[in-house]
Amino acid sequence: MRGSTMTILLHVTGMDRAAWLAAIKAQAPRLEVISAADTDRFAEIRRAWVWKPPAGLLGQLPNLELIINLAAGVDAILADATVPKHLPILRAVDPNITMRMTEWVVLQVLFHHRQMPAFMDQQKQRVWRELPQKAASALTVGILGMGVLGQSAARALAGLGFKVIGWSRTGAQPLNEFLGQTDILVCLLPFTPETKGLISYELLRQLNRGGPLGAPVLINGGRGGSQIGADVLRALNDGTLGGASLDVFETEPLPEGSPFWSHPKVIVTPHVAAYSDPEAMTAHVLEQLARHEVGGTMAPLVDRARGY
Amino acid sequence: MRGSTMTILLHVTGMDRAAWLAAIKAQAPRLEVISAADTDRFAEIRRAWVWKPPAGLLGQLPNLELIINLAAGVDAILADATVPKHLPILRAVDPNITMRMTEWVVLQVLFHHRQMPAFMDQQKQRVWRELPQKAASALTVGILGMGVLGQSAARALAGLGFKVIGWSRTGAQPLNEFLGQTDILVCLLPFTPETKGLISYELLRQLNRGGPLGAPVLINGGRGGSQIGADVLRALNDGTLGGASLDVFETEPLPEGSPFWSHPKVIVTPHVAAYSDPEAMTAHVLEQLARHEVGGTMAPLVDRARGY
Numbered sequence: 001m002r003g004s005t006m007t008i009l010l011h012v013t014g015m016d017r018a019a020w021l022a023a024i025k026a027q028a029p030r031l032e033v034i035s036a037a038d039t040d041r042f043a044e045i046r047r048a049w050v051w052k053p054p055a056g057l058l059g060q061l062p063n064l065e066l067i068i069n070l071a072a073g074v075d076a077i078l079a080d081a082t083v084p085k086h087l088p089i090l091r092a093v094d095p096n097i098t099m100r101m102t103e104w105v106v107l108q109v110l111f112h113h114r115q116m117p118a119f120m121d122q123q124k125q126r127v128w129r130e131l132p133q134k135a136a137s138a139l140t141v142g143i144l145g146m147g148v149l150g151q152s153a154a155r156a157l158a159g160l161g162f163k164v165i166g167w168s169r170t171g172a173q174p175l176n177e178f179l180g181q182t183d184i185l186v187c188l189l190p191f192t193p194e195t196k197g198l199i200s201y202e203l204l205r206q207l208n209r210g211g212p213l214g215a216p217v218l219i220n221g222g223r224g225g226s227q228i229g230a231d232v233l234r235a236l237n238d239g240t241l242g243g244a245s246l247d248v249f250e251t252e253p254l255p256e257g258s259p260f261w262s263h264p265k266v267i268v269t270p271h272v273a274a275y276s277d278p279e280a281m282t283a284h285v286l287e288q289l290a291r292h293e294v295g296g297t298m299a300p301l302v303d304r305a306r307g308y
Numbered sequence: 309m310r311g312s313t314m315t316i317l318l319h320v321t322g323m324d325r326a327a328w329l330a331a332i333k334a335q336a337p338r339l340e341v342i343s344a345a346d347t348d349r350f351a352e353i354r355r356a357w358v359w360k361p362p363a364g365l366l367g368q369l370p371n372l373e374l375i376i377n378l379a380a381g382v383d384a385i386l387a388d389a390t391v392p393k394h395l396p397i398l399r400a401v402d403p404n405i406t407m408r409m410t411e412w413v414v415l416q417v418l419f420h421h422r423q424m425p426a427f428m429d430q431q432k433q434r435v436w437r438e439l440p441q442k443a444a445s446a447l448t449v450g451i452l453g454m455g456v457l458g459q460s461a462a463r464a465l466a467g468l469g470f471k472v473i474g475w476s477r478t479g480a481q482p483l484n485e486f487l488g489q490t491d492i493l494v495c496l497l498p499f500t501p502e503t504k505g506l507i508s509y510e511l512l513r514q515l516n517r518g519g520p521l522g523a524p525v526l527i528n529g530g531r532g533g534s535q536i537g538a539d540v541l542r543a544l545n546d547g548t549l550g551g552a553s554l555d556v557f558e559t560e561p562l563p564e565g566s567p568f569w570s571h572p573k574v575i576v577t578p579h580v581a582a583y584s585d586p587e588a589m590t591a592h593v594l595e596q597l598a599r600h601e602v603g604g605t606m607a608p609l610v611d612r613a614r615g616y
Contacts, residue, residue, distance in 0.1 A: 016438070096443055099469050103418055103444060106468065110415035119577050126569045128561035128578040130324070135404050135588060136411060159467060160414065161407050253436035261434045269427050270436040277443060 007032045007044040009061065012070060013052035014252075015276065020049075020070075023278040028286055049285070051276075052076045058083045068092060068285055071276050072149070073223055074302050075191040089302035094284030097274045098152045101188070104221055104273035105153040108245035109141055109162070109184055112217045117243055117265065134212035136161035142182030142207075143167070144198075145189035145222060148300075149274070153186065169194060176206050183211035184219060191223035192307035199227035204235040215242030221273040224248035229260070236265050247273040315340045315352040317369065320378060321360035322560075323584065328357075328378075331586040336594055357593070359584075360384045366391045376400060376593055379584050380457070381531055382610050383499040397610035402592030405582045406460045409496070412529055412581035413461040416553035417449055417470070417492055420525045425551055425573065442520035444469035450490030450515075451475070452506075453497035453530060456608075457582070461494065477502060484514050491519035492527060499531035500615035507535035512543040523550030529581040532556035537568070544573050555581040 010033045012020055024031055034041050036057055045061045051070040058067060059082025067077060067089045074091055077083055111117070115131050122129060141157050143150045146166035154164045167178040179185070185207060189195045199220070207216035218241055220227055229250050235241040245267040246260065252271055260266050288298045302308065318341045320328055332339055342349050344365055353369045359378040366375060367390025375385060375397045382399055385391055419425070423439050430437060449465050451458045454474040462472045475486040487493070493515055497503045507528070515524035526549055528535055537558050543549040553575040554568065560579055568574050596606045610616065 014438070016440075019440075099444065100441070103422060103468060107415065107418035107422055107424070110411055110418070114411060114415055116415070119580070120575070122578070123569060123576045126564050130322070130578060130580055130583065132324075132327075133408070133580065133583045133585070135585060136407065156468065160411060160464065256434050261431060267428070268431045270430070270438060272422075272427070272438055272441065275438065275441045277441070280443060 005030050005032055006046070007034060007041065009034055009036065009042075009045045009048040009050070011036050011048070011050045011053045011057065013054070014271075015051055015070070016278070019278040020282070023282040024049075027279075027282050047289075050077070053080070055080045056082050058087075066090060069302070070281055070285075072097065072274060073191060074308060075223065075225070078302075078304065078307060085304060088298075090285070090288060090298050091300055091302050091308075092276075092281055092285050092288070093148060093300065094281060096280040096284070097276060098148055100277075101149045101221055101274040102152045102156050104247065104269070105186055105188070105219065106156050106160070108219045108221075108267065109157060109186065110160075111245065111267070112184060112213065112219075112243050113139060113162075137163060138212045139163065139183045140165060140181050140208070140211070141184045141186060142178055144185065144187045146171075147188070147190075149221075150186075150188045153188065175203075179203065179206035180208060182207050182216065183213055184217045187218070187220040187222045187226055189222045189226050190308035191225045194307070195223070195226045197226070197228050199232065201228070201231035201234050201240070204231065204240050207241075213242055215239055217242055218244040218246075220244075221247045224250045224252060229258075233259055233263070236263060241265070243267075245269070247271055313338050313340055314354070315342060315349065317342055317344065317350075317353045317356040317358070319344050319356070319358045319361045319365065321362070322579075323359055323378070324586070327586040328590070331590040332357075335587075335590050355597075358385070361388070363388045364390050366395075374398060377610070378589055378593075380405065380582060381499060382616060383531065383533070386610075386612065386615060393612060396606075398593070398596060398606050399608050399610050399616075400584075400589055400593050400596070401456060401608065402589060404588040404592070405584060406456055408585075409457045409529055409582040410460045410464050412555065412577070413494055413496070413527065414464050414468070416527045416529075416575065417465060417494065418468075419553065419575070420492060420521065420527075420551050421447060421470075445471060446520045447471065447491045448473060448489050448516070448519070449492045449494060450486055452493065452495045454479075455496070455498075457529075458494075458496045461496065483511075487511065487514035488516055490515050490524065491521055492525045495526070495528040495530045495534055497530045497534050498616035499533045502615070503531070503534045505534070505536050507540065509536070509539035509542050509548070512539065512548050515549075521550055523547055525550055526552040526554075528552075529555045532558045532560060537566075541567055541571070544571060549573070551575075553577070555579055 008031055042061050046065045049068045069091045072093050140163040143154055143166045146168040158164045243265045247269045260268055292298045316339055350369050354373040357376045377399045380401050448471040451462055451474045454476040466472045551573045555577045568576055600606045
C-alpha cells in the first residue's frame with residue numbers, strides 16, 4: 001500500500017461484517033472499505049473481499065482486478081456469469097482454516113468411534129454401562145477429496161491410529177473399491193458440476209457394512225451440494241448409515257422444518273467446521289497481497305477449468 | 309508355558325468376564341482359568357489376572373507370585389492389607405490403552421473447544437447460528453499428571469495446535485502458576501493419598517478465567533477419588549467452571565440419583581476412557597510374561613512407595 005489509500009469492497013454474506021471491519025481497520029488502516037450499497041464508488045474498486053457475493057454484484061465493478069474469496073468454496077462466484085472469466089480469484093485458505101477443519105473432522109470421527117451418541121443417550125437415561133470399543137486401528141476412515149484440507153485431516157487421523165485412505169477424482173482407484181473399505185466416510189470435496197449430488201443412496205450403500213461400528217458413518221465438512229439430503233435421510237432411516245455429522249446442507253441456513261435437526265443419529269453444526277476467524281484471515285490475505293506487490297505468487301488461485 | 313498347564317485366577321469386577329475368557333482361550337489355550345468361587349484350588353494359583361479384586365481375595369492365595377492388574381489404577385490392590393507387600397504387581401498399560409485414553413482426551417478437549425455443547429443445544433432448538441471460535445493456539449490445555457498417558461495426550465493435543473502445559477507432583481512448577489494459565493484442565497492422575505480430593509473448589513477457582521471459552525473446563529479421565537464431586541458441582545453451578553467431561557467418579561457406578569447425570573454442562577462416560585479391549589490386553593500381558601520367562605524385565609511394575 002506504500003503510503004497510499006486503496007478502496008476495497010467488503011461483502012461477507014452470513015459472516016460477521018463488524019468483525020471483518022475491525023480486523024481490517026486494525027491490520028490495514030489505509031484500506032478504505034465500502035459496501036455493496038456505495039454504488040457511486042464502484043469505479044474505485046480494484047479488489048473485492050467477498051464471501052458468497054450475490055449474483056451480479058462483482059460484474060458491476062468496472063475496474064476490478066482481483067477477487068479475494070474469504071473461505072474455501074468459490075461456487076457462488078463461478079456460478080455468476082457476470083464475473084469476467086479473466087479475473088484472478090484468490091481463495092483464502094490459511095493454515096488456520098486448515099487446522100480448523102482438521103479439528104472438526106477429528107472431533108466428529110472420534111465422536112462416532114468412541115460411541116458418544118450411545119453414551120450420551122445412556123447419560124440421559126442414567127445408565128452406567130461399558131460398550132465394546134475397538135481400537136482406532138480397527139477402523140478405516142475414507143476421505144473423499146484429498147486437497148489441502150483432506151491431507152491435513154488424514155495426517156491427524158493417522159496419528160491417532162486410524163487406518164486412513166483417500167480418494168480424489170484425479171486418482172487411479174475406483175470409487176467402489178474405496179467405499180467398500182470405508183467405515184467412516186469424510187467428505188471434504190469442493191462443489192463442482194462433478195461432485196454435485198455425488199453422495200447418493202447408491203454411493204452410501206457401497207460403504208463397508210462389516211466394520212466395528214456396526215454400520216458406516218458419514219461426515220460432511222465439504223459442501224452441502226455434494227450430498228442428496230433425501231438420500232442421506234433414507235440411508236440413516238433404513239440402517240444403511242449408523243450416524244452422520246453434517247456441517248453443510250443443500251440449503252443453508254438449514255430450514256427449520258428439516259428432518260435433520262431432530263434426527264437421533266445426526267449431529268448438525270451450522271457451517272462452522274472451517275470457521276474463518278476474521279483476524280487470522282485478514283493477516284493471511286494481507287500477506288498474500290504483500291507478496292503479490294513485490295512480484296511473488298499468490299497461492300492458491302482458483303482454477304476455473306477444474307471448477308475450484 | 310513350554311507345554312505345561314498353568315492355573316490362573318481371573319477376577320474382573322465390572323468388566324466382561326466372557327470376553328476375557330474368550331481372549332485367553334484363543335491366545336493361551338494352556339492357561340487354566342479359575343474364578344474366586346473355586347476356593348479349593350487356590351493353592352494352585354501363582355498368577356492372578358485382576359481388575360478391582362474385592363479386599364481379601366488375593367490374600368487367600370498362598371502361592372501367589374505375581375498380580376497382573378488389567379488396567380492402570382492399582383488403588384484397590386494397594387488398599388488391601390491382606391496382599392503381601394513383596395508381591396510384584398504388573399500394571400498392564402499397553403500402547404492400546406494409552407492411545408485409547410489419548411483419543412478420549414482429544415475428543416473431550418475438541419468437544420468443548422469447538423463449542424459442541426452450545427451447537428448441540430442450538431440443534432435441539434433448530435437454530436442455525438455461527439459462534440465465534442478461536443484457534444486451538446489461543447487455548448492452553450493443562451495436564452495434571454504427566455506419566456505415559458499424560459505425555460501421549462500432550463503430544464496429540466500439541467499436534468492439533470493447542471498450547472499444552474503439564475504438571476506433576478515431582479516437577480518444579482508451583483501448582484497455582486500452572487492453574488492460572490490453564491483454560492482446559494485435563495486430569496490423568498493416579499489415585500494416591502496425595503491426589504485424593506485434590507480437585508477441590510479451591511483448586512478450580514485458580515484456573516484461568518480470561519480464556520477464549522469464557523470459563524475453564526474440567527476433563528477427568530484419571531480417577532474419581534481425585535475430585536471432590538460436590539466441589540465440581542458447586543463450580544459448575546456458580547460459573548467457576550464452564551463445563552466438564554467426567555469419565556470417573558468418587559462412587560462407581562455413578563449412583564442413579566447423582567446430579568451429574570442431568571447436569572446441562574456435564575458429559576458423563578462410564579469409566580471407558582481407557583477401555584481395556586480383552587484381546588489387545590491379553591496379547592500385551594502374554595508378551596510381558598514371555599519376556600519375564602526368559603529373564604527380561606516386565607514393565608511397568610507398580611512402585612508401592614509412590615503408590616502407583
